[in-house]
Amino acid sequence: MSGISELFDLAFDIQELFLGLRWKYCFIGGLTVQHWGEPRVTMDVDLTLITGFGNEEIYIDECLRHFEPRVPEAREFALLKRVLLLKDKRGFGIDIALGALPFEESAVARAKDIEVGDGIKLRFCTAEDLIVMKAFANRDRDWQDVKMAIVRQGEALDWKYIREQLGPLLIYKEEPEIMDRLERLREKHNRRTL
Numbered sequence: 001m002s003g004i005s006e007l008f009d010l011a012f013d014i015q016e017l018f019l020g021l022r023w024k025y026c027f028i029g030g031l032t033v034q035h036w037g038e039p040r041v042t043m044d045v046d047l048t049l050i051t052g053f054g055n056e057e058i059y060i061d062e063c064l065r066h067f068e069p070r071v072p073e074a075r076e077f078a079l080l081k082r083v084l085l086l087k088d089k090r091g092f093g094i095d096i097a098l099g100a101l102p103f104e105e106s107a108v109a110r111a112k113d114i115e116v117g118d119g120i121k122l123r124f125c126t127a128e129d130l131i132v133m134k135a136f137a138n139r140d141r142d143w144q145d146v147k148m149a150i151v152r153q154g155e156a157l158d159w160k161y162i163r164e165q166l167g168p169l170l171i172y173k174e175e176p177e178i179m180d181r182l183e184r185l186r187e188k189h190n191r192r193t194l
Contacts, residue, residue: 003054004042007031010092010118012056015122015187017066017149023059024050026111026125028133029095035114036127038147050099057100060084067094075173103132104166127153133183138175146182150189159186 011031018025030042061076067086070093071077078084086094092182099108107129113121125133127149134142134149137147150157163179168175 003082004034007042007092008091008120008122009046010090010094011023011047011116011122012120014045014047016095018049021062024105024108026106026123027129028097028106030123031116031122032124032130032148033145035124035151036130037152040145044095046095046097048097048099048108050102050105051100053100055096057080063096070094077089103169105164109135127156128158128162129165131157131162131182135178136164136169136173138178139182143181143185147185149188150185 008031011027015025015027024048027045027047028075029044029046031045033040033042034188049059056079057075060075063084063086063194064075067077067088071084074085080100082100084094084096084098086096088094097104099105107125110129111123111124114124115121116154131146131149134146162182166179166182170178
C-alpha cells in the first residue's frame with residue numbers, strides 16, 4: 001500500500017473518531033493541497049479541530065487516548081502552542097491545530113466533503129481557506145502551495161473572502177506585507193479582475 005493511500009486511511013480513521021465524538025473539524029495542509037493545488041509528497045495528516053478557549057484539555061486528552069504523542073510533554077506543548085503533535089502506530093504524523101479564532105471556525109463551517117477514492121469522502125477546508133492558512137504561515141513551501149492553488153482554481157476563487165479573512169490575521173501577526181505578496185501572485189497567475 002502506498003504512503004498516500006495509508007495517509008488517506010489514517011485521515012478517514014481520524015474523521016470517524018471525530019464524527020463519533022461530534023467534534024467540529026476539517027483537514028488542512030498536504031492532503032488538501034493534493035486536491036486544491038498540486039499533488040506533492042506529504043507524510044502527515046493536518047487538521048483543525050474547534051476546541052474554543054478554555055476547553056482544550058478535554059480534546060487533547062481524548063486524542064492522546066487514541067494516538068501516541070510525537071513530542072515529550074505533548075499535552076503541555078499543545079496547551080502552549082495550540083497544536084497537538086501525534087503519530088499513529090505506523091509513525092505517520094498527525095498535527096491537530098486547536099481552533100478557536102473566528103477564521104478557524106469559519107474554515108471548519110465552510111469545509112467540503114471531498115471524495116478521495118473508492119467512495120471515501122474527507123472533510124477538506126476550501127481552497128480559499130487553504131490560501132489564507134498558507135499565506136499566513138508564510139514559508140517557502142506554503143507559497144508554492146498558494147501559487148498552485150491559484151493556478152489550479154483560477155476564476156473559481158473568492159478573492160473578497162480571502163482578503164476579508166487574511167487581513168485581520170495579518171494585523172495580529174504584524175506582517176501586512178504578506179497581503180502584498182499574495183496580491184502579486186494573484187495578478188501573475190489569475191487575471192480575473194475584481
